[in-house]
Amino acid sequence: xxxxxxxxxxxxxxxxxxxxxxxxxxxxxxxxxxxxxxxxxxxxxxxxxxxxxxxxxxxxxxxxxxxxxxxxxxxxxxxxxxxxxxxxxxxxxxxxxxxxxxxxxxxxxxxxxxxxxxxxxxxxxxxxxxxxxxxxxxxxxxxxxxxxxxxxxxxxxxxxxxxxxxxxxxxxxxxxxxxxxxxxxxxxxxxxxxxxxxxxxxxxxxxxxxxxxxxxxxxxxxxxxxxxxxxxxxxxxxxxxxxxxxxxxxxxxxxxxxxxxxxxxxxxxxxxxxxxxxxxxxxxxxxxxxxxxxxxxx
Numbered sequence: 331x332x333x334x335x336x337x338x339x340x341x342x343x344x345x346x347x348x349x350x351x352x353x354x355x356x357x358x359x360x361x362x363x364x365x366x367x368x369x370x371x372x373x374x375x376x377x378x379x380x381x382x383x384x385x386x387x388x389x390x391x392x393x394x395x396x397x398x399x400x401x402x403x404x405x406x407x408x409x410x411x412x413x414x415x416x417x418x419x420x421x422x423x424x425x426x427x428x429x430x431x432x433x434x435x436x437x438x439x440x441x442x443x444x445x446x447x448x449x450x451x452x453x454x455x456x457x458x459x460x461x462x463x464x465x466x467x468x469x470x471x472x473x474x475x476x477x478x479x480x481x482x483x484x485x486x487x488x489x490x491x492x493x494x495x496x497x498x499x500x501x502x503x504x505x506x507x508x509x510x511x512x513x514x515x516x517x518x519x520x521x522x523x524x525x526x527x528x529x530x531x532x533x534x535x536x537x538x539x540x541x542x543x544x545x546x547x548x549x550x551x552x553x554x555x556x557x558x559x560x561x562x563x564x565x566x567x568x569x570x571x572x573x574x575x576x577x578x579x580x581x582x583x584x585x586x587x588x589x590x591x592x593x594x595x596x597x598x599x600x601x602x603x604x605x606x607x608x609x610x611x612x613x614x615x616x617x618x619x620x621x622x623x624x625x626x627x628x
Contacts, residue, residue, distance in 0.1 A: 374481040375597050379610045381477045382513070382543060386608040388454035389542065393531050399429040400529040401450035403493040404515055404562045407523030410500045416441030418495075422522050429529070439503050440495065446507040447492040447515060448478050475509050482596045483512040483547055491560045496523075506558050514546035514591045515562035518573065518626035519606070525565045525626060533628065537606035540624045541575060545602045546591035559589045565626045572627035575603075575620040585625050 393400050408421045418440060419427045431445035444450075452458070457474040479486065490511035495503040519542060522528045534540045548559040565573050569584040577584040579592060592601070592615065599615045603623060613619045 371482070371598070375600075375602070375612070378480040378482065378545065378597070379602050379612065381479065382602055382604040382610045383608070384455070384477050385451065385513075385543060386604050386610070388451045390531075390608055391454045392451060396429055398530055398532040400520060400531055401447050402430040402444045402520065402522055402529050403447045403450070404517030404519075404521030404526065404560075405523060405564050406444065406493055406495045406521060408495060408497060410497045413439055413497045413500060418442050418444065422528065435505075437503065439497070439501070443495060443503070443505055444493060446490075446505070446509065447520070448475065448490075448507065448509045448511060478512065479510050480512040480545060480596065480602075483593070484595070486510065486512070489558075491558050492562065493521075494560055504558055504560070511561050512545070512547050513543040513561065513604075514587075515543060516541045516625055517562040517564040518628075520562070521564065524567055525628070527628065531606060534606045536624055536627065538609070539622060540606040540627075541603055542606050543604040544575070545596055546593055548589040548591060549593070559591075560587070561591070563587050563591065563625065573625040575623035575625060576617045577625065579615070579620050580617060 389400050402422060402424075406422065408418070412418070412421050415421075419425060419430070419432060419442075422430065422444075424430050431450045432442045433445050433449070435441060435443045437443075455474065455477060457471060489506050489508050491504055491506050492511060492515060493505065495505075497503075518525060519527050519531070519534065519540070520529050527533045531537075547561065563575075563578045563585050564587065566584050566586055569577075573585050575585075578587065581590070594615055597612065600612045601615050601620075602610060602612050604610050613623065
């Protein structure tokens with residue numbers, strides 16, 4: 331009797347088994363994806379605080395070289411008579427030109443302006459800076475300017491405004507730089523005029539709680555350029571002191587900005603803060619927590 335070839339039965343997965351496997355994969359993804367997103371968020375927050383610390387180190391190094399002065403940025407109020415002049419330094423108490431950095435402008439309003447916050451710290455950060463208003467970082471230097479960014483900033487504009495020159499009662503000059511800035515300055519520390527310290531860090535009597543920089547940026551603007559909104563909070567003239575970051579958060583008119591600069595989505599309702607003594611903290615974005623952050627008590 332001839333032998334019959336052996337046959338093997340190949341049984342595939344049943345629909346129920348396939349559904350069970352798919353269900354297990356879906357459960358694993360539901361667990362792992364938020365975990366991975368959380369890890370990424372935490373890494374971005376750490377990078378953000380690291381950038382703020384580097385800025386703080388550069389700021390204090392610059393102040394040590396310039397008689398205790400940081401950059402002159404924020405609101406810079408000068409006499410109306412200065413309009414059309416070529417010299418800004420004498421009007422801001424720097425006739426010897428040793429405190430601040432200046433950039434040729436050639437505008438009919440004024441012949442020179444101050445350097446932006448980023449440009450003023452370029453030497454301490456090891457960035458080659460041609461010190462011109464229209465500066466565009468070459469590709470090989472773009473990473474050097476990333477210290478002024480936060481990976482979680484949305485949108486991420488490649489241009490920013492860190493100061494405005496105001497001719498008293500006449501007009502103002504807004505100068506954008508093609509360098510990113512994802513942080514907000516304390517105009518009461520860096521600005522020039524009533525209620526401002528003109529960058530003199532040694533005049534701050536509570537440096538452990540006085541704000542220098544914080545997370546923040548205007549929400550709108552062109553994706554390619556931004557909208558030129560100044561990156562600073564300003565004290566209102568005559569507002570009783572002390573002023574705190576809570577005043578800016580609640581928009582009560584004591585500390586103001588052209589647009590709302592708080593970004594609750596960046597670090598899950600927390601805000602990274604650089605203080606005048608150089609340390610960095612992450613605070614909850616609540617009125618109670620922000621009440622402890624001094625904007626001005628002078």
